[in-house]
Amino acid sequence: MMLVQRLAVVAALAFVSAEASAHHAFAAEFDVNRPLELSGTVTKVELINPHSWIHITVAGEGGETTDWMIEGGSPNSLYRRGITKDSVPIGSELKVVGYQARDGTNRAVGRTITFADGRSLFFNSTPVAGPE
Amino acid sequence: MTRLTLTSRLFVLGLIAAPLAAMAQNGKSDREVPRTAAGQPDLSGHWTSATIVPLERPVELGNKELYTQEEADKLLAESLVVTETEAGTAADVHYQLDDFGLDRSQNPIALNLRTSIITDPRNGRMPASTAAAKAAADARAARARERGFDSAQDRPLAERCIVWPNEGPPMLPVGYNSNLQIAQTDDYVVVLLEMIHDARVIPVDGRAGLPAGVPQWLGSSRGRWEGDTLVVETTNFTGRTGVRGGNVLSANARVTERLTRTRDDTVLYQFTVDDPETWTEPWSGEYPLTKIDGPMFEYACHEGNYGLANNLSGARAEERAAAEAAEKQ
Numbered sequence: 001m002m003l004v005q006r007l008a009v010v011a012a013l014a015f016v017s018a019e020a021s022a023h024h025a026f027a028a029e030f031d032v033n034r035p036l037e038l039s040g041t042v043t044k045v046e047l048i049n050p051h052s053w054i055h056i057t058v059a060g061e062g063g064e065t066t067d068w069m070i071e072g073g074s075p076n077s078l079y080r081r082g083i084t085k086d087s088v089p090i091g092s093e094l095k096v097v098g099y100q101a102r103d104g105t106n107r108a109v110g111r112t113i114t115f116a117d118g119r120s121l122f123f124n125s126t127p128v129a130g131p132e
Numbered sequence: 133m134t135r136l137t138l139t140s141r142l143f144v145l146g147l148i149a150a151p152l153a154a155m156a157q158n159g160k161s162d163r164e165v166p167r168t169a170a171g172q173p174d175l176s177g178h179w180t181s182a183t184i185v186p187l188e189r190p191v192e193l194g195n196k197e198l199y200t201q202e203e204a205d206k207l208l209a210e211s212l213v214v215t216e217t218e219a220g221t222a223a224d225v226h227y228q229l230d231d232f233g234l235d236r237s238q239n240p241i242a243l244n245l246r247t248s249i250i251t252d253p254r255n256g257r258m259p260a261s262t263a264a265a266k267a268a269a270d271a272r273a274a275r276a277r278e279r280g281f282d283s284a285q286d287r288p289l290a291e292r293c294i295v296w297p298n299e300g301p302p303m304l305p306v307g308y309n310s311n312l313q314i315a316q317t318d319d320y321v322v323v324l325l326e327m328i329h330d331a332r333v334i335p336v337d338g339r340a341g342l343p344a345g346v347p348q349w350l351g352s353s354r355g356r357w358e359g360d361t362l363v364v365e366t367t368n369f370t371g372r373t374g375v376r377g378g379n380v381l382s383a384n385a386r387v388t389e390r391l392t393r394t395r396d397d398t399v400l401y402q403f404t405v406d407d408p409e410t411w412t413e414p415w416s417g418e419y420p421l422t423k424i425d426g427p428m429f430e431y432a433c434h435e436g437n438y439g440l441a442n443n444l445s446g447a448r449a450e451e452r453a454a455a456e457a458a459e460k461q
Binding site for chain 2: 025026027028029030031032035046048049050051052053071072073074075076077078079080081099101102103104105107109110111112113120121122123
């Protein structure tokens with residue numbers, strides 16, 4: 001007997017526990033004691049392996065700007081879903097919550113990265129009411 | 133700004149039950165499978181090994197090899213629960229997992245009822261390490277603690293984009309991009325592993341393996357057809373490639389893999405690791421490879437591997453800070 005049972009696609013907003021065996025130890029690259037929150041404008045998107053990097057410019061209160069690099073994950077699954085670096089257009093306003101690099105440079109891991117209005121970058125995990 | 137409306141986040145391909153193993157016995161399928169012009173079973177295509185089945189069986193399950201359908205459904209449901217990490221903990225220092233598609237909710241999963249990938253020993257767990265292997269693993273761990281950030285050469289092979297433990301052989305599912313492509317001619321089978329960018333070129337024309345003393349990161353593989361099963365024997369390991377649990381395959385390890393196309397959309401992958409320098413007995417396992425749509429995407433690991441340099445610069449910064457603190461005392 002051969003059981004061929006197809007499971008229906010499950011709920012749209014299901015999340016799976018994180019079991020990603022990351023390419024490298026993030027706790028070695030970023031400092032848990034340097035949490036940060038940034039709001040900035042996208043200047044460059046590198047959807048590259050082993051990890052993506054999104055570059056943003058953050059404006060200070062005095063009008064000065066600071067460039068930051070925010071690390072993300074492997075883009076292969078994104079490509080497979082039809083997502084490209086154009087999905088986060090240059091000039092987009094982003095909010096980043098994460099941790100700064102251990103060496104004190106302007107690099108951070110984006111624990112959460114969203115558009116300024118709270119939407120996820122690539123997946124609509126936070127449903128937004130209203131028309132497209 | 134384009135709003136993305138991807139409505140479904142979970143792809144579950146097929147639930148393949150216990151008869152999977154029975155079908156592969158003696159290299160027989162229960163129905164005709166696709167064949168090449170030469171009559172070989174056609175293994176070519178894109179496949180995923182992504183799974184929620186662990187390599188080792190939870191201890192509390194003892195010798196229970198298979199879940200019931202009900203138990204498997206419950207396990208799948210549980211695996212969909214959000215695991216939030218606590219801010220300010222090391223576990224929280226990670227990129228946004230759901231957005232970057234590194235979890236199982238956005239990728240196809242090849243499900244089956246097994247409680248572990250390992251099928252032998254009967255308890256579904258890796259056998260005991262030899263005393264020499266334990267000592268070597270302890271020495272590696274000690275060196276990593278003491279000198280793990282001294283130079284790029286002190287970082288793990290995976291972080292250096294050289295080879296990942298999932299590549300094997302034995303090939304094992306990996307946390308993300310757990311995909312492979314098989315290409316096949318009369319004389320060769322090539323397995324292209326998405327993680328991390330390696331192609332295993334396996335002659336099946338009867339030629340001898342590489343001579344002893346010519347190590348390869350993924351070993352030297354030679355294949356042959358036994359009935360409808362491709363059997364691949366691999367030797368000539370480096371003694372440096374990792375296997376889960378802290379061990380490495382010794383240079384003298386022998387791995388036997390068996391690939392059987394049991395259905396249009398399934399290749400059963402079985403393996404045995406025989407490495408008496410590392411484990412006190414051989415161990416075996418199996419899992420289904422399930423067909424997915426192509427193409428494969430290149431995992432050009434070196435291309436943006438800033439993390440390697442960042443880890444080292446982080447360590448240097450901390451050394452400077454420690455030195456400055458010591459001077460002030």
